[in-house]
Amino acid sequence: MIAAYLVLLIPLVGILYFALSGHKTDTGKLNIKFNGMCLLATIWLAVNVLNQGTILSSGKFFLIDPFNVYLIVLTAFVGFTTSIFSSPYMAHEKEVGKLSDQRLKLYYSMFQGFMLAMYLVLTTNNMGIMWVAMEGATLATVLLVSLYRTPESIEAAWKYFILCGVGIAQALFGTILLYYAAVQIGDGENALLWSVLYENADKLNPEILEIAFVFLLIGYGTKIGLVPLHNWLPDAHSEGPTPMSAVLSGLLLNDALYAVVRNKMLVDDATDSNMAGYLMMGFGLLSFLVAAVLLHRQKDIKRLFSYSSIEHMGLMTFAFGIGGPLATFAALLHMTVHSLTKSAIFVTVGHAAQLAGTQKIDQIRGLIKTQPRIGWGLLIGTIAIAGFPPFGVFTSEFLVLLATMHSYPWLAPFLLLGIGIAFAGLFRHIQPMVYGNKPEGQQAIKANLWPVIIHLALVLWLGLAIPGFLANWFSQATLLISGSTPL
Amino acid sequence: MNIEQLDFYTQAILSMAALVGLTSFLMLGQGRLLRLIFVFALQGFLLTLTTALAAYSLDNPHLYISAVLTLVLKVIFIPWMLRKEVLRMKMHRDNEALENNTFVMLGGASLMVFSYYVLHPIVQSSSVVMLNALAVSLSVMLLGMLLMISHRQAIAHVVGFMSIENGLFFAAIVATNGMPMVVELGVAFDVLVAAVLFGIFFLHIRSSIDSLDVDMLNRLHEVDK
Numbered sequence: 001m002i003a004a005y006l007v008l009l010i011p012l013v014g015i016l017y018f019a020l021s022g023h024k025t026d027t028g029k030l031n032i033k034f035n036g037m038c039l040l041a042t043i044w045l046a047v048n049v050l051n052q053g054t055i056l057s058s059g060k061f062f063l064i065d066p067f068n069v070y071l072i073v074l075t076a077f078v079g080f081t082t083s084i085f086s087s088p089y090m091a092h093e094k095e096v097g098k099l100s101d102q103r104l105k106l107y108y109s110m111f112q113g114f115m116l117a118m119y120l121v122l123t124t125n126n127m128g129i130m131w132v133a134m135e136g137a138t139l140a141t142v143l144l145v146s147l148y149r150t151p152e153s154i155e156a157a158w159k160y161f162i163l164c165g166v167g168i169a170q171a172l173f174g175t176i177l178l179y180y181a182a183v184q185i186g187d188g189e190n191a192l193l194w195s196v197l198y199e200n201a202d203k204l205n206p207e208i209l210e211i212a213f214v215f216l217l218i219g220y221g222t223k224i225g226l227v228p229l230h231n232w233l234p235d236a237h238s239e240g241p242t243p244m245s246a247v248l249s250g251l252l253l254n255d256a257l258y259a260v261v262r263n264k265m266l267v268d269d270a271t272d273s274n275m276a277g278y279l280m281m282g283f284g285l286l287s288f289l290v291a292a293v294l295l296h297r298q299k300d301i302k303r304l305f306s307y308s309s310i311e312h313m314g315l316m317t318f319a320f321g322i323g324g325p326l327a328t329f330a331a332l333l334h335m336t337v338h339s340l341t342k343s344a345i346f347v348t349v350g351h352a353a354q355l356a357g358t359q360k361i362d363q364i365r366g367l368i369k370t371q372p373r374i375g376w377g378l379l380i381g382t383i384a385i386a387g388f389p390p391f392g393v394f395t396s397e398f399l400v401l402l403a404t405m406h407s408y409p410w411l412a413p414f415l416l417l418g419i420g421i422a423f424a425g426l427f428r429h430i431q432p433m434v435y436g437n438k439p440e441g442q443q444a445i446k447a448n449l450w451p452v453i454i455h456l457a458l459v460l461w462l463g464l465a466i467p468g469f470l471a472n473w474f475s476q477a478t479l480l481i482s483g484s485t486p487l
Numbered sequence: 488m489n490i491e492q493l494d495f496y497t498q499a500i501l502s503m504a505a506l507v508g509l510t511s512f513l514m515l516g517q518g519r520l521l522r523l524i525f526v527f528a529l530q531g532f533l534l535t536l537t538t539a540l541a542a543y544s545l546d547n548p549h550l551y552i553s554a555v556l557t558l559v560l561k562v563i564f565i566p567w568m569l570r571k572e573v574l575r576m577k578m579h580r581d582n583e584a585l586e587n588n589t590f591v592m593l594g595g596a597s598l599m600v601f602s603y604y605v606l607h608p609i610v611q612s613s614s615v616v617m618l619n620a621l622a623v624s625l626s627v628m629l630l631g632m633l634l635m636i637s638h639r640q641a642i643a644h645v646v647g648f649m650s651i652e653n654g655l656f657f658a659a660i661v662a663t664n665g666m667p668m669v670v671e672l673g674v675a676f677d678v679l680v681a682a683v684l685f686g687i688f689f690l691h692i693r694s695s696i697d698s699l700d701v702d703m704l705n706r707l708h709e710v711d712k
Contacts, residue, residue, distance in 0.1 A: 128670030135677045142684060151695045155704040158688060162644060165681065166632060169651045172674070173628065173658065177621075180662045184612070189667050207608040235707045294709065 001055060003045035004062050007072065007119050010038045014112030023101040023108070028087030031108050035080040038115065042076040045069065050469070056125070060193055063125035066476035071258060072122050074336055078250045078343050079115050081451035085347045086111070086243035088448055092354060093241065103147055107241070113140035114247065121255045128192045130259055131168070131175050134223065137252055138164045145240040156235035163232040164222055171219020171259075177212035178266070181205045194262060201269030213267045213276050216260065217283070223256035224317060225310045227287040237306035238359065242350030245302055249309045250343035254335050257313065261320050265481060268323075280321030285414060287314030292418045295425030300359050301349055304429055305342065308385060311422055312338045315415075319400045322407055325486040329478045330399030333466070337392035337459050341384045344455035348377040351447040352433070361429050366438030371445070375434045377452045382430045384459055386423045392462035496544040497616050500661055503537045504623040507657055508599070511630040514650060515595050518583040520573045520642055524566050527646045530653055531561030538660050550665050556675045557656065565649055565682050569642055572689050576699060583640060591637045595630050602626040620661035627654030641692060641699040645685050652678055 014034040018027065046069050049055060054065040064072075090107065093099045099107075117140055120133035138161070146157035175192070181204045182191035190196050197204070218229070225233040237245040260280070267276045291311035298304040312334070319331035351374050356364040368375030384391035397419065405412045461467075466474075475485045493501075510530040517523040535558045542550030573579050585591065602625040603618070610618050628651045635647035656674075659666050666674070689699065696703045 126667070126670065128666055129673055132670065132673030132677055136680075139677065139680050139684060143687070146688075146691060149691065149695070152706050154688075154691050154695050155706055158641075158692065158701070158704060159707070161684065161688070162635070162648065165648055166635070166651060169628065169655060172655050173625065176655065176658050176663065176666070179659075179666060180621075183663055192667055192670065205612050207611060211606065211608065231709065234709075239707075 001057050003041050003048055004057065004064055004123055006041040007038060007045060008116065008123065010034055010041060011112045011116035011119065015109050015116065018105060018109035018112060023105040027104065027108050028090060031111060032083045032087060034112060035083040039076040039080045042073045046073050056195060060125055060195060062123045063195055064123060065480060066473055067480050068122045070473055070477065071254060072119065074339055075118050075122065075251050078339055079247065081454060082243050082246045082343060085448060085451045088446060089243060089350055098148060107144060107147060110140050110144050118251050118255055121259065125194050126192050127175055127178060127194055131172050134256065134259060135168055141244065141248065144244045145236045147241055153239040156239035160232040160236040167222025167229055168219050170215045174212045174215030174219060177208055177215065181208040197266055201266050204270040206271040209267050209270045210275055213263060216263045217279055220256045220259045221283060224253055224313050226283045226314065226317065227290045230287065230310050233310060234303045234306040238300050238302040242346055246343040246346035249306065249346060250339040253309060253313050254339055257316060261481060277321045277323050280317050284314045284318030284321055288318060288418045289414065292422035292425060295422055299361055301353065301361050301364060302359055304361065305345055305349060308426065309342055315400060319403065322403055323482055324403060324407060325478050325482050325484045326399060327403035328482040329474055329486045330396050330403060332474050332477055334396035337396055337462055340455045340459050341381060341393060344452045345381040345385060347452050348374055348381055351445065352378060355442065355445050361433060364433045365436035366442065367434050369438040370442045373449050374447060377449055378430065379434050380456055382426055384456060386426050387419055390460065390463045392459040395463050499540055501616060501619060503533060504620050507533050507627060508623045511627045511650065512595055514646065515630055515634050516588060516592055518585050520640060521570065521579050523643060523646055524569045527650060528562050528566040530650065531557060534653055534656055535562060537657065541660055541664060545664055547664060549668050553665055553671055560675065560678055561653065568682060568686055569645060573642060583638065585637060591633065595633055598629040598633065599626040602629060617662060621658055624654045624658035627657065639700050639702050641689065641701050644701060
């Protein structure tokens with residue numbers, strides 16, 4: 001259990017340290033160290049869970065089970081590699097005069113604040129605290145979106161704040177309804193604990209839970225970026241600093257989906273109907289298709305990949321909605337590979353934008369000629385995210401497709417159509433950026449591409465062969481969520 | 488349901504629900520910002536009263552803490568902050584001409600009916616009083632959203648946002664006698680941070696577009712035009 005406390009304590013110390021000490025030249029390196037320590041703590045935690053199974057802290061305040069522990073490790077890993085990327089990136093932003101020391105202090109402090117909120121969402125056993133932490137994640141990142149203080153970034157941050165704030169208020173109403181159903185059967189203080197709710201889920205009032213789930217899905221769905229609640233997402237991703245886009249896409253969206261799935265498990269047990277699943281399938285498929293079409297009309301490279309995030313989150317929501325062991329396994333795998341691939345892509349995109357001095361797609365040209373590593377990174381990342389074999393995204397998308405053909409065959413054509421449209425949408429933009437002619441005077445920049453290489457290598461590994469302990473982990477989580485195992 | 492047969496606490500809750508709903512409608516039709524903020528403070532005060540009443544009748548001391556938190560945050564701090572902002576921007580004499588005021592009010596009334604319709608299945612498992620309380624909370628939330636849609640000033644948006652929180656809070660107090668203490672403290676902390684962030688944002692928006700009219704925040708589009 002000490003490991004779990006460490007995971008929360010390290011970022012807390014980080015916030016206070018960065019906020020109080022002011023910005024120095026080595027703050028970026030220190031941020032890497034904080035995230036590195038956190039990663040070690042989460043690995044320790046994961047080993048504990050692997051040996052002992054589910055851990056419930058003595059006050060029942062924290063719950064670590066196979067479902068959330070792998071997300072915790074994933075969060076720490078992406079946080080760590082992003083901080084490696086962010087250190088030289090932010091130094092470059094300061095050099096070109098976009099940011100001051102004061103802003104960098106805010107940036108590093110809130111980076112840790114965001115990590116803390118993410119860990120709290122994942123580790124807490126209390127559905128109310130989960131909401132509080134989710135809102136906390138918005139509050140921590142809203143000033144980072146407007147970090148550059150351009151009119152566009154302020155507009156994006158305002159939209160993000162209002163839309164996510166109002167959206168997530170719906171989730172609180174859902175949580176209150178859940179609590180209302182829970183106090184009718186149990187004691188007050190413990191009634192919102194997930195472990196207690198899950199044990200008594202079949203006694204909860206089904207009518208109230210059905211209403212509650214609608215609100216929870218709308219609320220957390222705003223954060224997942226489900227269409228039609230997605231408007232904030234491309235704005236916030238494109239206007240904030242790139243390391244922030246990487247963690248927003250790679251982590252925040254996953255954690256919001258995690259919250260929905262936790263609630264779905266309760267509703268499924270209480271109602272015996274698949275109402276929650278149908279809702280998730282509908283919203284998921286809609287987001288998937290709409291985002292795939294919108295990919296074609298983008299002119300900003302970061303907006304392009306944020307629509308791709310919406311598309312993939314839609315696919316995951318759809319897969320969790322289908323339920324069943326195969327679809328759930330695929331969704332869990334897809335969460336992992338999408339996080340890894342998408343944060344790698346944002347890292348490369350960040351470098352590409354610094355190289356070209358703009359985020360406009362039609363002005364970024366000739367990446368491979370200027371700096372081959374960035375060009376190849378972007379190309380391979382895009383190939384991976386578009387779902388080409390042998391990368392992991394192919395495996396998980398294939399499994400989703402398989403599960404769909406098994407349960408709802410008439411939906412499979414829509415999925416194939418969406419994948420095809422998205423593929424075309426990505427490549428029509430990527431092709432000229434990578435291969436086109438090099439503009440005059442474009443110079444190579446200092447770039448650290450290790451995070452990209454590691455992430456893409458992992459995705460490749462997951463595509464070729466999922467290591468035994470990880471597969472075991474996924475199937476335990478699948479067992480927990482869907483009631484049976486796929487292997 | 489015969490209202491005289493209910494105990495005093497239930498009757499009081501019903502009247503409070505009616506009054507809270509009324510304040511939401513008052514805010515919806517209000518074009519002057521200072522009055523809007525005043526009505527918002529009034530709604531906060533009604534919530535404080537409800538919480539204190541619940542704490543007293545149900546003998547639940549931790550609700551007193553919630554009551555004090557509400558009083559400090561929603562009746563004093565946030566209205567004070569917003570009022571200061573209005574006076575600084577010299578907007579206190581402006582009267583925002585609300586377009587389609589009649590339709591907005593009719594829309595508000597329909598939202599209230601809709602809330603009752605959505606929550607009606609709850610009657611099967613609990614009392615009619617509970618349905619009233621929850622439906623009013625939900626309609627306060629929806630009316631808060633409508634307020635944000637129909638007003639153009641950023642300050643009105645903040646009032647709408649906070650009034651949504653009020654609706655949630657009312658639901659938590661009346662339906663479940665308050666959430667567990669840790670959750671309630673967490674929510675109050677989030678509201679406080681959100682209020683401070685709004686203050687910072689006013690500063691940024693003012694310095695970037697020299698106004699607090701959110702219609703001027705229109706540079707980003709879903710697809711390029």
